[in-house]
Each structure stands twice: as structure tokens, then as C-alpha cells.
Amino acid sequence: MEARDPELETVHLLRATTVELGLHSARFAYRNDMHPTDVRALIALMDARRAGEETTAGRLGAALGLNSAGTTALIDRLERAGQVRRVRSGADRRRVLIEPTERAVELGWSSFGPLIARAVELLRGYDAHQRAAVRDFLEGMREAAAGGG
Template sequence: MEIVHLLRAAAVELGLHSARFANRNGMHATDVRALIALMDARRAGEETTAGRLGAALGLNSAGTTALLDRLERAGQVRRVRGRGDRRTVVVEVTDDAVALGQAFFGPLIERSVELLRGYDDQQRAAIREFLDGVRKAAAEGTHTSPADTPQGEP
């Protein structure tokens, strides 16, 4: 359980770090999650429509539009025509948003990479497998509900 509790503590600290970024830049927490999703898509070479982004964030159409309008006004995203299908409008994160994120999150990312250098390939593979498994469990909702959790073990 110690590792599970450490993972929970790390998740809390990462959430607080993200909240500080949002606060310093006049953003909502959902704005930050949207930018992360768009940066991940950019890194993977994928195009993201507003509908796809909204679904990933659990937003309805109106909420997604409000989010994108806010981010577009702030210069964080732009709406452009799709590469493969020019009829499709996709959302891209701007270079300014990437630079803003790198300036704030870069030191944490660099420290994380530095920590990982202390592990061999087999250990990194185990860490990757564990984190991916936890991510999938959370995404699929396979964890127990709060009502199923014993007192004192959130």
C-alpha cells in the first residue's frame, strides 16, 4: 500500500502544480487539461476536432465551444482546416502555449527525466507498465467506488 499512497500523493502534488499554472495564467483547470490533450495529440501527430476534445474532457458541445473560445482569445489554440479532410475543423495548440507550458513545467519534466536515468531499461519498463495500468484502471472506472472503500483507506 505504500506505493499506492505515494502514487496518490504524487497525483495530488501534480494536480496542485497544474492548479498553480492555471492560476498564474488566468486559466481554468479544464483549460490546462485541454492544452495537455492537444499537446499530446500534437506530439503524436494526430488531429483533434472540437468534438473529440470535448469527449476526452467530458464536456458537452456548449462547454467545449466556451473552452475553445476562451483558449483562442488567450492565443493558446487556433482552429484550422484538417490536413486530410479540408472540410474538418481541427484544434491546434499554438507555439506560444507550448512555450508557456515548457517554461512552467519544464523544470519538473527535466527533474523527472533525471530521476528516470537512475533506473535501468528493465526497471523503467516496470515503472511504465505500472503507471499505464493505473492510468487505464482510472480511465475505465475499474477502481472501487467510494462506498466500497473501507473507512480510512480513500
């Protein structure tokens, strides 16, 4: 019998987890009559909001790999659905920012909140050193997937 490679087992488990998370996101998109790119856009906007960063249409398009026309169509679609709003920047009134609405945040929490709560619960079972190792591994994998390693 061939010995199992624990590192490769972990990589396969990460792949399986990624597939399940993708399916969860696809079910959310389907149930809410959204395109998968709409979900990615909302996640990007909520991440920026949590980080205290302003998001312009150009920045959102770059994050999603969309051209200007595709970004405008996406924002228009999300705005019609009540998921985002366009607002003027307080610092520069010429800049238009894209923000998720409270409706979008509530909708996201209704679907992803239990999953996030479970992740937090699991992480609380690890000590600080173990959490740092998990975080380092995931950050390294994210960078590799983004083409940085």
C-alpha cells in the same frame, strides 16, 4: 509494532504525487488566468500533437467529458487567450482542427519543463527493466483510474 505493507506505501506515495501534480497544475492555471479545464485541454492537444494526431472539437470535448456547448466555450476562451487556433485539415478542408499555439507550448514548457526534466533525470537512473516496470505500473493505474480496471 505493525509491519508496513510496501505495496500500500507505494499506492499512498502515488496518491501524494498525484496531489502535488494537481497543485502544480492549479498554480499554473491560476498564474495564467486559466480554468483547470483549460489546462487539461492544452495537455490533451499537446499530447495529440506529439502523437501526430489531429484533434477536432468533438474529439477534444470527448477527451475532456464536455458537451458541444461547453467545448465551444472552452475553445473560444483559449483562442481569445492566444492558446489555440482553429485550422482547416489539409486532408479534408471541411474539418476544423484545434491546435495549440507556439505561445501555449512555450508557456507550458516554462512551467512544466523543469518538472519533466527532473522526471527524465530520475528515470535515467533506472535500467531498462526497471523503467519498463514503472511504465507498466503507471499504465495500469491510469487504466484503473479511467474505469478500465
